[in-house]
Amino acid sequence: MPLTLPPGPFRAYLFDMDGTIADSMPLHYIAWKQALAEYGCPDFPEDLFYSWGGMPVREIISTLNQRHGLSMPVKEVAHRKEGLYYELLPKLTAVPEVLEQIEEAHQRIPFAVVSGSTRDSVTASLRALHLEDKFDVLVCAGDYKNAKPDPEPFLLAAQRLNVPSASCLVFEDTTMGIEAATRAGMQSVRILQPWERAQPQTLAPAD
Numbered sequence: 001m002p003l004t005l006p007p008g009p010f011r012a013y014l015f016d017m018d019g020t021i022a023d024s025m026p027l028h029y030i031a032w033k034q035a036l037a038e039y040g041c042p043d044f045p046e047d048l049f050y051s052w053g054g055m056p057v058r059e060i061i062s063t064l065n066q067r068h069g070l071s072m073p074v075k076e077v078a079h080r081k082e083g084l085y086y087e088l089l090p091k092l093t094a095v096p097e098v099l100e101q102i103e104e105a106h107q108r109i110p111f112a113v114v115s116g117s118t119r120d121s122v123t124a125s126l127r128a129l130h131l132e133d134k135f136d137v138l139v140c141a142g143d144y145k146n147a148k149p150d151p152e153p154f155l156l157a158a159q160r161l162n163v164p165s166a167s168c169l170v171f172e173d174t175t176m177g178i179e180a181a182t183r184a185g186m187q188s189v190r191i192l193q194p195w196e197r198a199q200p201q202t203l204a205p206a207d
Contacts, residue, residue, distance in 0.1 A: 003097045003171075006187045011167035013105060014157050014181075015098065015135075017115035019053060019173035020191045022125045023093050024085075031084035036064070038080065039072045050193060053174035054148040056116045056141040057081065082121055089128045095191060098171055102134055112137035112157040114170075116147055137161055149176040151184035158184070 019025040029049050036044050041064055052060060061074045102111065111134060115122050119140040126132040139157045146152045158165045170181035170188040181188040 003101060003189055003191075005101075005169065005189060008169070010109065010169040010187075012110050012112065012158065012161045012163040012169070013101070013171065014112045014114050014154055014168050014186070015102075015171045016054065016173060016177050016191075017113050017117055017122050017125060019095075019193065020171050020177075021094060021098055021102070021113070021131065022129060023095050023194065024125060025050065025053070025173075026194060027088040027091060028085055030088060031081050032060075034084050035077055035081035036072075039070075039077050041068060041070060041072060051175070054116045054172075054176040054180070056147050057118065057121075058141070059147065078118075082118065085121065086124055089124060092125060092128045094129050094131070098191060099131075101171070102131065106134050110136040110161050110163070112139060112161055114139045114153045114157045116141055116153075118142070148174070149179035149183065151180050154180055154184040154186060158186075 015021050018028060029046060032044055032049060044064065057078045058074050061072055061077050064070065065072055113122055113135050117140060119138060119142065122138055122140050123132065126135065137157055137160045139153050139160070144152045144156055154168070154170060155165055158168050165185045168186045170177070170186050171191060172178050172181060172188055173191040173193060178188050178190055
């Protein structure tokens with residue numbers, strides 16, 4: 001079903017990557033489970049994984065270390081997790097409703113990806129989906145100091161696109177992402193999670 005957008009006009013679209021452009025969250029979870037198991041992390045429940053959507057990879061590992069009293073090497077685990085995700089990329093698909101918006105508005109207004117994932121991960125996902133040439137700006141982990149739900153990533157994207165924040169529309173699948181967009185003074189559209197998309201309901205603008 002097509003997305004219902006809030007009234008515009010908008011001068012830029014800002015897209016989260018994982019779970020928004022790419023239906024990649026199930027693949028990321030598989031990679032996380034394997035990588036964490038290899039480093040002795042006892043559990044990473046799926047509901048917790050989704051609730052942390054938008055959190056940078058290294059922050060997730062550091063937080064799990066604190067929760068479980070572990071000392072997993074953050075850089076090594078992050079590298080291993082990314083490598084496992086890359087192995088799964090041939091299975092990656094786009095979220096159809098979001099892809100429709102990208103195709104419809106491309107070259108009419110500028111696009112940015114605003115993600116908590118690494119630039120390498122975002123680029124690899126876009127390449128796998130043949131969308132790499134659609135985006136004018138990529139804002140990824142390492143480009144900003146404060147991650148979502150802080151508004152900094154979205155404000156940085158608007159600045160790089162030279163578009164006022166109030167003229168940007170954000171596409172997001174996570175609560176943290178929607179909060180970040182709201183705090184940036186931007187309207188947003190919430191993209192349903194994989195299990196929600198299986199239900200007969202309409203994707204709608206975020207409150």
